[in-house]
Amino acid sequence: MTAAVQPALTIRGLTKSFPGIRAVDGVSCDVYPGEIFGLVGPDGAGKTTTLRMLAGVMPPDQGSATVAGSDVVHDPEAAKHDLSYMPQRFGLYEDLTVDENIRFYGDLFGVRANERRARSAQLLEAAGMSEFRKRLAGKLSGGMKQKLGLVCALIHHPKVILLDEPTTGVDPVSRRDFWRILYNLIAEGVAILTSTAYLDEAERCHRVALMHEGKLLFLDTPAKLKSGFAKGVLAILSSDARRMKEELKRVEGISSLVLTGDGVHVVIEDPVRRIPQIKAQLVSAQVPFSEMRQVVPTIEDLFVDAVTSGRSGGQG
Amino acid sequence: MNPNRLAAIATKEIIHIRRDVRSLIIVVLMPAILVLLFGYGVSLDLKHLPVYVFDRNGTQASQDLLKRFQSSNYFRIAKVANSYPELAQAIDSGKATLAIIIPHDFSERLHDGGPVEIQAIVDASDDNTANLAVGYAQGVLQGYSSDLQVEWRERRGLPRQFVPLSTEVRTWFNEDLESSAFIVPGVLALVMTVIGAFLTSLTVAREWERGTMEQLISTPVTALEIMLGKLLPYFVIGMVDVGLSTALAVYWFRIPFRGTIATLFLSSALFLIVMLLLGFFISVIAKTQLAASQIALIVTFLPAFLLSGFLFAIEQMPVFIQYVTRVLPARYYVSALKNIFLKGTPVEMLYADLLPLAVFALVLVLLATRAFKKKLA
Ligand SMILES: Nc1ncnc2c1ncn2[C@@H]1O[C@H](COP(=O)(O)OP(=O)(O)OP(=O)(O)O)[C@@H](O)[C@H]1O
Ligand SMILES: [Mg+2]
Numbered sequence: 001m002t003a004a005v006q007p008a009l010t011i012r013g014l015t016k017s018f019p020g021i022r023a024v025d026g027v028s029c030d031v032y033p034g035e036i037f038g039l040v041g042p043d044g045a046g047k048t049t050t051l052r053m054l055a056g057v058m059p060p061d062q063g064s065a066t067v068a069g070s071d072v073v074h075d076p077e078a079a080k081h082d083l084s085y086m087p088q089r090f091g092l093y094e095d096l097t098v099d100e101n102i103r104f105y106g107d108l109f110g111v112r113a114n115e116r117r118a119r120s121a122q123l124l125e126a127a128g129m130s131e132f133r134k135r136l137a138g139k140l141s142g143g144m145k146q147k148l149g150l151v152c153a154l155i156h157h158p159k160v161i162l163l164d165e166p167t168t169g170v171d172p173v174s175r176r177d178f179w180r181i182l183y184n185l186i187a188e189g190v191a192i193l194t195s196t197a198y199l200d201e202a203e204r205c206h207r208v209a210l211m212h213e214g215k216l217l218f219l220d221t222p223a224k225l226k227s228g229f230a231k232g233v234l235a236i237l238s239s240d241a242r243r244m245k246e247e248l249k250r251v252e253g254i255s256s257l258v259l260t261g262d263g264v265h266v267v268i269e270d271p272v273r274r275i276p277q278i279k280a281q282l283v284s285a286q287v288p289f290s291e292m293r294q295v296v297p298t299i300e301d302l303f304v305d306a307v308t309s310g311r312s313g314g315q316g
Numbered sequence: 317m318n319p320n321r322l323a324a325i326a327t328k329e330i331i332h333i334r335r336d337v338r339s340l341i342i343v344v345l346m347p348a349i350l351v352l353l354f355g356y357g358v359s360l361d362l363k364h365l366p367v368y369v370f371d372r373n374g375t376q377a378s379q380d381l382l383k384r385f386q387s388s389n390y391f392r393i394a395k396v397a398n399s400y401p402e403l404a405q406a407i408d409s410g411k412a413t414l415a416i417i418i419p420h421d422f423s424e425r426l427h428d429g430g431p432v433e434i435q436a437i438v439d440a441s442d443d444n445t446a447n448l449a450v451g452y453a454q455g456v457l458q459g460y461s462s463d464l465q466v467e468w469r470e471r472r473g474l475p476r477q478f479v480p481l482s483t484e485v486r487t488w489f490n491e492d493l494e495s496s497a498f499i500v501p502g503v504l505a506l507v508m509t510v511i512g513a514f515l516t517s518l519t520v521a522r523e524w525e526r527g528t529m530e531q532l533i534s535t536p537v538t539a540l541e542i543m544l545g546k547l548l549p550y551f552v553i554g555m556v557d558v559g560l561s562t563a564l565a566v567y568w569f570r571i572p573f574r575g576t577i578a579t580l581f582l583s584s585a586l587f588l589i590v591m592l593l594l595g596f597f598i599s600v601i602a603k604t605q606l607a608a609s610q611i612a613l614i615v616t617f618l619p620a621f622l623l624s625g626f627l628f629a630i631e632q633m634p635v636f637i638q639y640v641t642r643v644l645p646a647r648y649y650v651s652a653l654k655n656i657f658l659k660g661t662p663v664e665m666l667y668a669d670l671l672p673l674a675v676f677a678l679v680l681v682l683l684a685t686r687a688f689k690k691k692l693a
Contacts, residue, residue, distance in 0.1 A: 055534045058692045077690075080536040091531030095335045096328065107324035108535040 006069075008033045008160050008191030009054065014063035016049050023049040025214035026063070031191045033159070036182060038205030039195040040303055046214040047195035048088050051162045054193070055085035068159040079160075081109065084153035088164035088195075090145050092152060094138025098129065101137055102152055109156035116155060123151040126181050128173075143174025150181060161185070163194035167201065179204060199300035210303045217306050226297050231255055231305065232271035233297040234278070237263040238289040247285045251278055256305040258298075263289075265298070267305045317544075321537045325545025329519065333549065342515060347507045347557040348564060354499045355569040365449050366394040368403050368412040373422035381418065381434075384460050390452040407439050410631075414438050414449045426464065447658070448498065497572060500565045501657040502626035502650045507561055508584060509620040509646060511554045512591025513598070517612035519546050520599035520688070533690040543688060547592045554588040555581065565657075574660030582663060583656065586673045587649035591616065593680035594645075600687045620646035625654075648672045 007030035016024040024046040031037040039047050052058040054065055056076030065072050070079035092101045099120070106116040124130045127147040132140065137148060146166055153161060167175045179201070182192060194205070202208045202222065209219040218225055238244045241263050248257055248266060253274070258265040268274055271294050282289055333339045367385060371378050385391045394412055397403050406412040417435040419425075425432045436453055438446040520542075523529035532542070562580065565571040595612060602608035620626065623637065624646035630638055641647045652669035655661035663670075 052530075052692060057530060057533050057690070077536065077538075080534065083534070085531065085534035087527065087530040087534075089527035089530070091528050093328065093332075093528055094526070096331055100328075100331060104324055104328050105535065108321055108532075108537050110318070110320060110536075 005032055007031060009037075009065070009067055009193060011050075011054070011065045012063055014050065014053055014060050014065055016046075016053060016058070016060050022214050024053070024060070027211075027214070027216055028063075029209060029216060029219055031160075031193050033189040033191050034186045035207065036186065036192045036194065036205045038202045038208040039193065039211055040199060040202045040208055040299070041195070041211030042307060045211040047211055048164055050211070051085065051164050051193070051195060055083065055162050056080060057085070081156075082159040083162070084156070084158040084160075085162045086146075086149045086153050086164060086166055088168075090149065092137050092145070092149055095136060097134050097136055098124070098140070098148055099133045101148060102155055105152040106155045111156050119155055119157075120151060123154055123181070126184065127151055127177050141171070141174075143170040143178075146170050147174055147178060147181075150178060154181075154185070157188070159190060161190055161192045161194075163192065165195050165197050168197050175201075199298065199303060202299045202303075208299065210306055212307050218302065222299055225299065225302055229297050229302055231267050231269050231297075233295050233301050234266040234268060234271045234275065234292060235260070235263060235295040236266065236278075236282075236289050237291040238287065240288055244282065244287045244289060247282060247287050248278070251281055256301075256308045258301050258304045263291075265295070265301050267297070267301055317538070317540060321541045322545045322548075325537065325542055326548045329546050329549045332519075332522075333515075333553075339515060342510060343553050343557070346510060347503075347561045350503045350506055351500060351561050351564045351569075354503050355496050355565065355571075364392040365390060365413040365452075366411060367391045368395050368397045368406045368415045369393055370397045370400070370403055370415065370417045372420040373418045375423040377423040377426055378418045381422075381457075381460055382416075384456050385416065385453075388452070388456050390449075391456070403437060407437055410439065412439065413446070414453060416453070429468065496569055497658060498654065499627065500569055500571045501653040502624070503565070504558060504561050504584065504653055505587070505620050505624055505626055505646045505650045506617070507557050508554055508588050508591055508649070509616050511550055511557060512588050513595035513616040514609065514612045516547060516550050516592050516595030517598045517602070517608040518605050520596060521602050521605045521608040524603045525605055530692065533692075539688050539690050540685065542690075543596060543684065547596060550592055550595075551585075551588060554592075555585065558584040558588075571657060573657055575656035576660075576662070579661075579663045579666070580653075580656050583649065583652045583666065583670060583673075586670060586677065587645060587652075590645045590673055590676045590680060593677065593684050597680060597684040597687055600684065616646070619644045620650075623647065624650040626650045642672075645673055645676045 009031035011030070012028050014024055014027045015022070027046075027050055029037070039050065041047050049058065053060045054067060054072060056067075056072045056079060059076070060073055063073070067079035068082035070082070072079050093104070096104065102120045103116065106113075106120070111119070121130070124133065127144075127150070129144060129147060129151070132144065137145065140148060150163075150166065153163075167178055170178065182194075185192065195211075196202060196205075205222070207219065207221050208225070210217040220228070236244065241259055245257050245259060245264050248254060248264065253268060255267040255269070258267065266278070275292060279292065333343060369382055369385070371382065382393065386393045391414070395406070397406070397415075400417075403412070403415040403417070407415055415437040417437070419433065419435070422432055434457060436450060438449055520529075523532060558581065562573070566573045594616060598611045598615065599608050602611055619641075622628065623630070623633070623641045623644055625641070626646070630641050630647065633641070648669040652661075652666050652673075655666060655669065
């Protein structure tokens with residue numbers, strides 16, 4: 001990001017409260033053209049509310065935001081030509097076919113028919129959906145629905161794309177298609193802000209921010225976040241990871257514990273020095289484990305650690 | 317206002333209607349079903365209308381005739397009067413719907429084989445009730461006269477004719493025809509209510525419910541384009557259904573149509589616009605289809621059915637209810653319809669019906685456009 005490039009999305013102090021809760025609390029950040037910016041956070045963190053305000057469908061209480069140069073707080077309609085928003089809940093018409101949905105959104109954005117046909121053919125091809133054009137949207141699989149949502153969102157060449165957990169509940173193949181399409185957009189200079197529930201997806205973003213209780217806790221590239229992490233991570237493989245996690249909760253000084261597919265990540269200060277003590281504890285508790293070594297932290301380790309130590313100072 | 321976006325919304329709405337069996341049935345079959353239902357099934361009965369009688373003959377024969385009135389379900393002899401002014405006053409004050417005057421030479425002329433003229437005065441303030449009352453009175457008189465004819469022929473040893481029987485049948489038929497002539501035009505109000513308010517009440521609510529509204533309002537489409545685009549298809553459908561229902565009423569049920577097609581369509585368009593806006597407004601505030609359809613039922617359909625004067629004369633309702641009917645758009649449309657169908661009232665004479673409808677339309681335009689925002693709560 002050179003200083004000469006203007007951000008496509010600027011957010012300053014965005015705040016929104018609902019009765020009894022401050023859903024978004026002073027969020028500030030910029031997203032640049034050609035960048036995929038990931039917004040990660042637990043349920044209720046305020047991701048959807050943030051995206052809604054940026055999409056101009058929900059007025060913020062405070063703060064400002066510009067999308068493609070237009071002020072979305074004072075004139076939410078101005079940015080809508082350059083923007084597309086894919087809500088968390090499937091927002092297309094299930095009783096319309098794939099083509100009819102695309103055409104509808106094309107027409108709303110004033111895309112000319114021949115332009116639309118060319119663009120949708122190309123996008124559907126990339127989504128692996130070319131043969132489903134006549135199928136009702138409601139009859140598509142979850143992954144196909146989300147890809148159709150993306151196709152509709154891209155039909156008018158938006159400058160800014162806001163995606164709310166677009167791949168939640170989507171099969172791995174469709175997720176791969178989805179991300180391939182997103183990467184193709186980088187070349188077009190599109191700015192993409194996406195929330196995600198998958199932390200492995202966060203690693204694919206150019207920059208990520210962790211949202212927690214309405215605030216952004218971290219904000220940087222995945223690599224810098226990891227290298228700047230003061231604590232270390234031990235990976236312990238086990239056939240009974242859950243029991244091991246329970247057992248490890250007794251060990252003092254552990255910052256947080258993250259279940260992985262085949263074991264547990266232990267976030268702890270000075271990890272190598274602690275290995276003998278942890279081993280002894282597991283042996284005495286007769287918990288089976290095979291391997292224990294220090295690893296590079298994942299984004300998930302970072303975020304779980306930030307959220308859990310912020311919440312209770314202990315383990316999650 | 318961008319015509320392409322408007323067309324996109326309208327086209328999408330038409331696809332929704334086409335793909336939804338429920339909507340299709342309502343749009344295509346419901347008007348015919350309602351016209352047939354009310355054309356065939358309903359014989360509207362005004363029961364026990366108050367009648368003043370002035371019997372200037374005072375014979376057994378005249379008493380027989382009056383007994384017939386008394387025993388028919390349609391009339392109730394409220395008073396035996398002694399003068400014309402008394403009758404006039406009773407009619408004016410609404411104490412009587414109908415006054416019957418039996419001429420002083422009634423029995424003599426009957427004896428001579430007639431013809432005898434029975435004078436009837438009706439309260440014309442409610443045209444429909446008046447017409448019905450006259451129709452029923454004619455029925456009673458015809459029944460009486462055919463009985464007399466039978467007696468008359470028998471007394472002279474003439475062979476029995478089947479005239480009485482056919483007269484009897486004709487009375488029935490007449491009664492039925494009178495009723496459907498009053499009811500069937502009003503069916504249009506029901507049709508317009510269902511299409512206008514009920515179906516449209518579902519359209520916006522459906523988008524909120526299914527989550528499609530959130531994406532829709534993130535596009536450049538304006539609130540006005542959404543509103544008009546959604547209402548336009550229903551407007552066209554409603555007008556087509558007006559034509560179809562009217563054709564069915566006129567050609568199948570032989571309902572008289574004395575007005576002009578232009579007046580009918582103009583009045584119907586006005587009422588339909590009121591209903592569409594009301595349906596849209598309900599849809600915007602209700603946010604769920606179930607709530608919207610229930611509100612639409614209670615606010616539009618039931619009143620159109622019960623309180624519009626479609627089935628039950630407003631003048632016969634309790635005074636309080638009569639006031640309530642004044643805020644019901646359907647009341648004015650039903651009245652306009654009856655005027656157009658049965659009296660051929662020209663459009664410039666329909667201001668008492670059309671003006672209130674125009675006012676409703678204006679108020680609802682303001683309400684609906686104000687209520688619908690491109691915003692989440
Ligand atoms: N319309 C609303 N009215 C009241 N409260 C709301 C509304 N929308 C969101 N909230 C509350 O605001 C908080 C943030 O919600 P939001 O949907 O933005 O979170 P999220 O990060 O998108 O969560 P999730 O991962 O579940 O989608 C939650 O506590 C939620 O209950
Ligand atoms: Mg959310």
